[in-house]
Amino acid sequence: MNLKDGDKVIAIIDYGAGNLRSVVNAVKSLGYQPEITSSPDDVLSARAVILPGVGAAADTMSNLDKLALVRPIRRFIAQNRPFLGICLGLQILLDGSEEGGWQECLGIFPGRVRKFPPGLKIPHMGWNQVKQRISHPVFEGVPDEANFYFVHSYYAEPEDKSLVAGETDYTIPFCSVIARGNLVATQFHPEKSGELGLKIYDNFIRLALGAGVNAD
Amino acid sequence: MLTKRIIPCLDVKGGRVVKGIKFREHRDAGDPVELAAFYNQQGADELVFYDITASSDDRGIMREVVERTASQVFIPLTVGGGLRTVEDIRQMLEAGADKVSINTAAVLDPAFIARGAERFGSQCIVLGMDAKRVPGADPPRWEVFTHTGADGGHTAGIDAMEWAIQAVELGVGEIVVNSIDADGTKAGYDLELLRIISEAVTVPVVASGGAGTPEDLYQALVVGKADAVLAASIFHYGTYSIAETKQYLADKGIPVRKLIN
Numbered sequence: 001m002n003l004k005d006g007d008k009v010i011a012i013i014d015y016g017a018g019n020l021r022s023v024v025n026a027v028k029s030l031g032y033q034p035e036i037t038s039s040p041d042d043v044l045s046a047r048a049v050i051l052p053g054v055g056a057a058a059d060t061m062s063n064l065d066k067l068a069l070v071r072p073i074r075r076f077i078a079q080n081r082p083f084l085g086i087c088l089g090l091q092i093l094l095d096g097s098e099e100g101g102w103q104e105c106l107g108i109f110p111g112r113v114r115k116f117p118p119g120l121k122i123p124h125m126g127w128n129q130v131k132q133r134i135s136h137p138v139f140e141g142v143p144d145e146a147n148f149y150f151v152h153s154y155y156a157e158p159e160d161k162s163l164v165a166g167e168t169d170y171t172i173p174f175c176s177v178i179a180r181g182n183l184v185a186t187q188f189h190p191e192k193s194g195e196l197g198l199k200i201y202d203n204f205i206r207l208a209l210g211a212g213v214n215a216d
Numbered sequence: 217m218l219t220k221r222i223i224p225c226l227d228v229k230g231g232r233v234v235k236g237i238k239f240r241e242h243r244d245a246g247d248p249v250e251l252a253a254f255y256n257q258q259g260a261d262e263l264v265f266y267d268i269t270a271s272s273d274d275r276g277i278m279r280e281v282v283e284r285t286a287s288q289v290f291i292p293l294t295v296g297g298g299l300r301t302v303e304d305i306r307q308m309l310e311a312g313a314d315k316v317s318i319n320t321a322a323v324l325d326p327a328f329i330a331r332g333a334e335r336f337g338s339q340c341i342v343l344g345m346d347a348k349r350v351p352g353a354d355p356p357r358w359e360v361f362t363h364t365g366a367d368g369g370h371t372a373g374i375d376a377m378e379w380a381i382q383a384v385e386l387g388v389g390e391i392v393v394n395s396i397d398a399d400g401t402k403a404g405y406d407l408e409l410l411r412i413i414s415e416a417v418t419v420p421v422v423a424s425g426g427a428g429t430p431e432d433l434y435q436a437l438v439v440g441k442a443d444a445v446l447a448a449s450i451f452h453y454g455t456y457s458i459a460e461t462k463q464y465l466a467d468k469g470i471p472v473r474k475l476i477n
Contacts (some may be wrong), residue, residue, distance in 0.1 A: 022312060124218065
């Protein structure tokens with residue numbers, strides 16, 4: 001089976017996120033033809049789902065809600081199907097965010113999204129190292145402590161520390177990669193992180209199109 | 217640890233890269249997409265395209281350049297020059313830019329910053345600030361200049377530090393501080409200007425104007441307290457490569473991203 005030609009199995013969710021184009025460009029550069037969609041049915045029938053994200057948690061949640069995508073995304077993840085969240089696509093997996101007071105999020109994992117402490121330049125913008133806390137197929141060929149491109153003002157703090165696959169230091173250490181079964185989410189932007197960023201996409205897609213990881 | 221960013225800036229006119237000396241006498245230095253790919257391979261941390269003419273015809277050419285670049289170079293790309301409306305910003309982001317740099321339009325209408333940040337998020341709104349030292353002022357101060365792309369520009373009659381603080385309140389996520397006095401001289405950045413702006417704001421500050429040697433970049437990061445450094449001619453004309461510049465900085469203890477292999 002040639003999954004690189006025509007099979008619309010990799011769905012990239014289009015809900016108005018500013019970095020959609022970059023994510024599409026990155027996936028296409030690897031030779032895949034992703035389907036860009038905002039349809040709940042397409043999400044549910046996809047082999048893999050990529051949720052890009054940049055901007056504010058409140059806008060992201062309200063856009064997903066308007067497009068009736070909240071339940072399909074929850075269901076897709078609950079079925080341990082291959083899901084990749086980027087930046088806000090990681091943050092909204094938690095219960096809620098302190099951004100703009102309090103914003104309810106998807107609540108896939110217990111925990112909250114918090115603002116960086118005062119005294120730091122905000123946003124945390126630029127290349128920073130990801131310490132790999134677990135061995136995971138998404139890190140294959142990616143050296144430990146490799147640099148990835150970040151731009152965010154809030155960070156995720158999941159209660160279950162075993163979710164933390166990657167950690168990054170910005171005066172405080174924070175969770176920069178979440179992994180659980182076939183779900184992977186990165187706080188950094190792999191589509192803006194050069195060759196190693198593309199490697200993350202490639203690893204995720206191979207994982208998704210291959211056997212995947214069993215639920216634990 | 218967050219690394220310091222090295223950012224080559226490509227001045228673009230009619231789809232080709234040029235570099236001004238004190239904003240004048242432009243010389244052709246190549247195709248922007250090819251140069252972008254080259255700098256990416258060399259280890260550039262971000263890229264800036266600055267549309268120096270920014271006529272409506274050129275805007276279309278620039279969009280096409282941005283589209284081609286974004287489909288083959290996977291590091292952050294900022295586009296600036298002549299962006300005046302939320303629609304201008306939208307078009308550049310849609311073409312594949314990650315950030316837009318706004319300058320004159322923000323000075324003439326500060327609320328433009330807020331409209332852009334509200335719509336697209338602060339992370340993609342960069343304030344480009346052209347500042348010129350007020351001769352003889354004690355303590356030193358700098359004035360903001362506008363329309364610098366055309367003929368050297370003219371003063372907006374605003375204090376640079378006050379403008380930087382106001383712009384952050386309005387929602388910019390980063391400030392590029394360009395010294396008009398230093399630009400094109402290759403005699404080093406205006407370190408005093410950098411430092412007062414960097415200490416006055418909570419967003420990252422990018423040094424611009426005056427880079428002649430890797431030591432100048434080092435000084436901007438350490439004395440000027442900049443979070444990133446922008447440079448054009450020292451890279452374009454091959455005076456120093458990005459790789460050797462980063463090595464120089466790393467040897468002096470500055471955290472920089474090094475390319476693997």
